[in-house]
Amino acid sequence: MKKIVITILLICLVLSFVSMTCAAALKFAFMPGIADPFYFTMEKGAKAKAAELGVELIVGEYPKAWGPEYQVPILKALVARGDIDLLFTAPTSTEALIPVLKEIYDSGIPVITVDTYLGDGDYSKPSNYNFPLSYIGTDNFLGGQVVAGQLALLLGGKGKVFLENTNPDVSSVMDRELGFRAGLKIFPDMELVGVEYCLDVQETAVAQVSAALQKNPDLDGVFGVNVFSAQGAYQAVVSAGLEGGVKIATWDATETLIEALKRKELDLILAQMPGEMGSLCVEWGFKYLTEGAEIPRKVIPGFFVFTQENVNDPDSQKYIYK
Amino acid sequence: MAESNNDSLFNLNKIGESKTLGFLGKNWAFLFLVIMLILFSFLGKNFFSLNNFNNIILGISSLLLLASGEAFVIISGGIDLSIGFVMGFVCVTSSIIMRDLNAAGYSPFFSILTGSLAGLLLGLIPGIINGYLVAKLRVPPFIATLGMWGIANGLAWRLSEGFPIGFLPLQVRDIGNAYIAYFSPKKGFSFFIKPELTERKDILSLLKIIPIPILWITFVLVIFAFILSRTKFGQHTYAIGGKVDAAIRAGINVPLHLIKIYVISSFFAATAGVLLVFKLNMGVHTQYTSSYELFAIAAVVIGGASLTGGKGTIWGTVIGVLLIGTLDNGLMMMGLPIFYRYIATGCILIIAVLIDQFFPELVYKE
Numbered sequence: 001m002k003k004i005v006i007t008i009l010l011i012c013l014v015l016s017f018v019s020m021t022c023a024a025a026l027k028f029a030f031m032p033g034i035a036d037p038f039y040f041t042m043e044k045g046a047k048a049k050a051a052e053l054g055v056e057l058i059v060g061e062y063p064k065a066w067g068p069e070y071q072v073p074i075l076k077a078l079v080a081r082g083d084i085d086l087l088f089t090a091p092t093s094t095e096a097l098i099p100v101l102k103e104i105y106d107s108g109i110p111v112i113t114v115d116t117y118l119g120d121g122d123y124s125k126p127s128n129y130n131f132p133l134s135y136i137g138t139d140n141f142l143g144g145q146v147v148a149g150q151l152a153l154l155l156g157g158k159g160k161v162f163l164e165n166t167n168p169d170v171s172s173v174m175d176r177e178l179g180f181r182a183g184l185k186i187f188p189d190m191e192l193v194g195v196e197y198c199l200d201v202q203e204t205a206v207a208q209v210s211a212a213l214q215k216n217p218d219l220d221g222v223f224g225v226n227v228f229s230a231q232g233a234y235q236a237v238v239s240a241g242l243e244g245g246v247k248i249a250t251w252d253a254t255e256t257l258i259e260a261l262k263r264k265e266l267d268l269i270l271a272q273m274p275g276e277m278g279s280l281c282v283e284w285g286f287k288y289l290t291e292g293a294e295i296p297r298k299v300i301p302g303f304f305v306f307t308q309e310n311v312n313d314p315d316s317q318k319y320i321y322k
Numbered sequence: 323m324a325e326s327n328n329d330s331l332f333n334l335n336k337i338g339e340s341k342t343l344g345f346l347g348k349n350w351a352f353l354f355l356v357i358m359l360i361l362f363s364f365l366g367k368n369f370f371s372l373n374n375f376n377n378i379i380l381g382i383s384s385l386l387l388l389a390s391g392e393a394f395v396i397i398s399g400g401i402d403l404s405i406g407f408v409m410g411f412v413c414v415t416s417s418i419i420m421r422d423l424n425a426a427g428y429s430p431f432f433s434i435l436t437g438s439l440a441g442l443l444l445g446l447i448p449g450i451i452n453g454y455l456v457a458k459l460r461v462p463p464f465i466a467t468l469g470m471w472g473i474a475n476g477l478a479w480r481l482s483e484g485f486p487i488g489f490l491p492l493q494v495r496d497i498g499n500a501y502i503a504y505f506s507p508k509k510g511f512s513f514f515i516k517p518e519l520t521e522r523k524d525i526l527s528l529l530k531i532i533p534i535p536i537l538w539i540t541f542v543l544v545i546f547a548f549i550l551s552r553t554k555f556g557q558h559t560y561a562i563g564g565k566v567d568a569a570i571r572a573g574i575n576v577p578l579h580l581i582k583i584y585v586i587s588s589f590f591a592a593t594a595g596v597l598l599v600f601k602l603n604m605g606v607h608t609q610y611t612s613s614y615e616l617f618a619i620a621a622v623v624i625g626g627a628s629l630t631g632g633k634g635t636i637w638g639t640v641i642g643v644l645l646i647g648t649l650d651n652g653l654m655m656m657g658l659p660i661f662y663r664y665i666a667t668g669c670i671l672i673i674a675v676l677i678d679q680f681f682p683e684l685v686y687k688e
Contacts (some may be wrong), residue, residue, distance in 0.1 A: 015465060035484040064479070065610040167611075168660075173414050197660045199611040202486070202602055207381035211654045214374045217526050228606075235602055239380075239499045240373075241516065241525045256488030300458065 005287055021269060026055045026085045028285055030278070033090035035062035035115060037227065037254050041258060041321040042114070045275030046088075049282040057282070058084065063181050068096040079104050085289060086218040088112040088136075092172055094119055098129045105131045110288065112136060112281050112295075115274070116172060123278065124297045131198045133288060136280050136299040138272045140172045143251065143303055144179020149186070150268050151221050158189035158222030163210045164229040166200050171223045185192055193219065198229050205232020206239070213240050221247040227254050234265050242296045253320050261311050269306035271319040276301040342684050350677055351624055351641045354670075358648055367657030372529055374651070376501075382520040382647035383535050383601065384409065385595045386640065388614055389621040390543055391590025393639040398583045399563040400456060400463035404470035406615045408448045410608030411478040412595025414515065416441025417487040417605025420494065430491035438596045445592020446585055448474055453581030467584075471615070471681035478607035488607030489505025498600025505529040516650065535597050542593060546586070563631030586672060620667070621646055624674040645670065 030046055032039035043059055050057040060078040063070035071092045079087065087109050105111050113121075115137040119129035127322040151161060163180060166173050177195065184190045193216050198205035204226060213219055213236060221319035222237065224230030230250030237246045243265050250257055253271035256263050260266045280299055287293035363370035378429065388405045420437030424430060448470050455466035502513055506528045509517040519525045544630040550556040558579055563571040570576055601604055608614060619629075625642030627634025646667055653663045 001587075035479060037485050040484060062484070064475070179652075194657065196654070200609045201612040202606050203381075203384060203598065204612070206602070207377065207651070208654065210377040210381070211651055214371070215655055216378060216655075217368070227486070228609075231602070231604065235604075238495070238603075241519070241528065242522070245522050245525070254485065256486050259488055 026286065026289060027058060027083055028282060028296060029058045029060065029081075029084045029087045029089075030281075031060040031071065031078055031089035032062050032085065033071065033092050034066045035064060037321045038115075038252060038272070039090070042274040042278035044278070044279030044322070048275075048280050049279040053282065053286050055282060060089075062239050063092070066092055066167070068093045068100075072097070072100055075100065075104075075186075079107075079109065086110050086112070088285065090115040090116050090137075091118055092116065096122075102128075102131060111284070112285060114277050114281050117295065121298070130211055134284060134295045134297055134299055136173075136277050136284070136301070138277075138303070139300050140175035141179035141182070142300075143270055144176040144181075145183035145270070146184040146303060146305070147176075147223055147249050147251065147268070147270050148177075148180045148183025148190075148268055150270075151223060152184070152187045152190050152246060153242055154247050154267055155190070155220050157187050159221065160191050160193045160216055160218060161221040162209065162216070162219055163195045163225045164205055164209055164212075164222060164233045165197050165200045166196055166226050166229050168197050176225045200226070200228045200236075202228045202232045202291050205229045206236045209233045209236035210239065213237070213246070219246055221249065223249045223251075225251055227257065230257060230266075231260075234260055238265060253304075255320060255322065258306065258311060258320050261306060261308060266306060267308065271304040271306060271321075273301040273304065273319065274321060275318075344664060347677065351626065351638070351645055351674070355641060355645050355648060358645070358652060362648070362652035362655065366652055367421065368462065369652060369655045372531070373653070376530055376533055378644075378647050378651045380533055380601070381651065383539060384598055384620065385617055385646070386539055386643050387542070387590045387594040387597070387612065388545060389625075389639045389643050390636050392615070392618040393622045393625070393627060393636055393686040394546075394559060394583050394636050395463070395587045396406070396619070396627050396629060397550070397563045397631060397634045398559050398580060399566065400583070401467065401538075401619070401629070402452065402587045403467040403615045404448055404463065404474055405450060405587060405594075405618060406608050406612060407471055407474035407478065408445060408588055408591035409598065409614065410540035410606070411448070411474040411481075412439050412441045412445040412592045413598045414478045414482045414487060414605045414607055415444055416596050417490060417599045418481060420488060420599070421489050421605075423490045425489070430493045433491055434494060434497075437599070441596045441599075442589070442592050445595060447588075447589055448591075449585035449588025452588065453584030456584060457577035457580035475608065476590075479591065482605065482607050484607075489604075490599070494600055495603035498603060500534045501530040501532060502534065502537060503531040505526070505531065535601060538593075538597065542590075543636060544592075550636055555579075555582075560632055563633075565632075617667075618644060620671045622672060623678075628678060629663040636652075638663055642674075 010212055030043060049059055061074045062216050063074060087104060091113055111132045113135050117135045119127055121135050123132055123135060125129040163177060165177050184192055196208040200210055209222060209232060222233045223270050224233040234248050237243055237248060247267045249268040250266060251270050253269050257269055261269055284295045288295050310316050367369055391405060416437040419440050420433045423433035423436055433530055452467050452470050455461040456463050504512050504516055506517050508524050558574050561574055562579060621642035622634060622639050625638030649666055650663050653666060
């Protein structure tokens with residue numbers, strides 16, 4: 001019995017050495033925030049860049065819901081492999097993930113936060129959350145302002161608009177709301193008549209926007225903050241027969257939304273650049289580990305605004321989430 | 323439950339004789355619904371209008387079906403937690419079939435019909451498995467259907483990869499958003515086909531009469547309400563929920579009957595899934611945050627059923643769903659934030675159970 005145990009242990013030891021020596025390439029781990037097209041596109045962008053640079057990319061299981069209680073166990077299992085050179089992740093809580101990621105960082109794995117951040121996202125000042133190499137992601141507040149401006153432009157600077165949001169406890173969509181509100185203030189004749197939260201349930205979004213249209217028959221525009229609220233919003237407008245009459249602005253360029261834009265059921269799509277974000281994480285991580293390059297503490301890849309005019313341009317196609 | 327309340331605030335025997343209180347206890351949910359409709363008509367802007375009632379009923383169309391299926395299970399003394407995700411699973415599969423057949427060049431009619439029927443058939447499988455686990459292998463319904471809750475969800479997720487399924491034949495949207503009749507002050511009556519209107523005020527003044535999905539739902543509900551209240555199958559369901567030992571002694575094939583019950587529940591969820599494709603013109607998996615199964619259970623209980631089984635009706639459940647939907651819509655039209663609407667639904671649910679406990683004799687004495 002003892003011999004068997006010792007033999008098994010020896011085999012394990014040898015195998016682990018073999019696997020270590022085989023793994024000459026860098027290993028990056030990506031821990032997404034939730035299973036949705038946005039993070040799938042981010043993974044694709046990261047994978048393409050990793051293949052280009054010869055980096056092995058390990059992707060954590062996609063959490064089924066948003067929140068540290070779903071993400072942290074998967075993250076811990078992912079890092080427990082012990083052979084990871086760098087982690088990039090979208091923390092699902094600005095506070096709860098600080099100690100978890102700090103522990104990973106202290107064990108010698110550099111961390112980049114992507115799309116969402118720790119604390120207030122400013123890693124350049126002294127704080128207990130400034131250990132990540134960089135925050136690579138969208139400025140949601142700025143994006144909200146851009147949408148408000150573009151929607152006002154479509155409506156000639158005058159009109160009543162409604163905001164269909166998802167979860168009141170998620171920093172990214174709340175920043176979009178705050179940015180949208182701030183952006184509207186610039187236009188004295190633009191009025192925000194209501195805000196609803198659909199909790200990512202498309203059927204709920206349809207009901208809420210239908211009610212908003214019923215309450216404000218002279219509504220001119222709706223901003224749906226993500227894929228589910230936007231698709232719900234446009235379905236409600238279509239169902240009321242008001243397509244074209246109510247301008248709809250949305251966030252995230254999924255194929256279904258792009259199709260709707262082509263069919264003139266939508267008017268504006270603000271595309272984040274998730275593929276670009278994933279690609280940047282791998283690229284900067286690679287430069288940091290191989291060349292010791294200094295990484296900017298904050299990288300904002302910017303936005304692309306799809307309209308009915310530019311949606312068919314060949315240059316626009318790469319911004320569609322696939 | 324009743325015995326412990328005999329010496330409490332209420333003298334049940336005395337109240338039992340009062341016809342007014344008896345009527346109130348039996349129909350409180352319906353009366354509450356009527357009061358709410360009146361109240362919201364005064365408080366909410368544009369609440370009392372045909373188009374808003376269409377919004378309400380379309381908003382709860384999925385829940386109407388899910389809750390009615392759940393009613394069968396709850397009356398038989400069980401519970402089905404999987405319905406929300408079975409709906410999502412069917413919604414995703416049937417939309418994928420429609421999309422792929424249409425893309426392969428088949429006619430929209432054939433694609434839509436095949437997708438819908440395949441969805442309905444696939445939707446029966448979770449019910450068969452649930453029923454077999456509960457009836458033959460004696461797995462507690464809570465656990466068996468919790469397992470299916472995860473399986474159906476995972477499958478839907480895997481198949482859709484988190485993306486909504488789009489690119490369906492255009493007719494899907496036209497069918498799902500059509501009404502039996504339209505009346506426009508400008509163009510008069512028309513049936514099934516929406517009149518072409520360009521002016522905003524004409525579009526807004528268009529009266530839309532009875533949405534097509536609601537016609538289908540009513541059809542299904544009438545059949546199953548008849549089965550539950552007028553057939554031997556229905557009586558057996560109540561018998562099993564009331565006292566399972568007595569049902570076995572009476573010669574009812576309880577395991578077979580239970581399998582049928584879970585298949586019915588699953589069938590309702592599948593119907594809801596197919597209707598959702600038509601309604602959204604898209605296939606979407608069910609979100610964790612949607613809690614369809616819990617709202618369905620709430621509606622069944624508000625409608626007069628008891629979680630211990632043996633009590634409840636389809637029409638009571640419909641009232642329960644209408645109550646939840648009207649409350650949500652009315653508070654929304656008043657401009658109340660979503661948080662308060664959750665609190666309101668919670669309060670109504672607790673009131674329902676309290677009435678169930680304090681007035682058992684009134685509510686169920688025929």
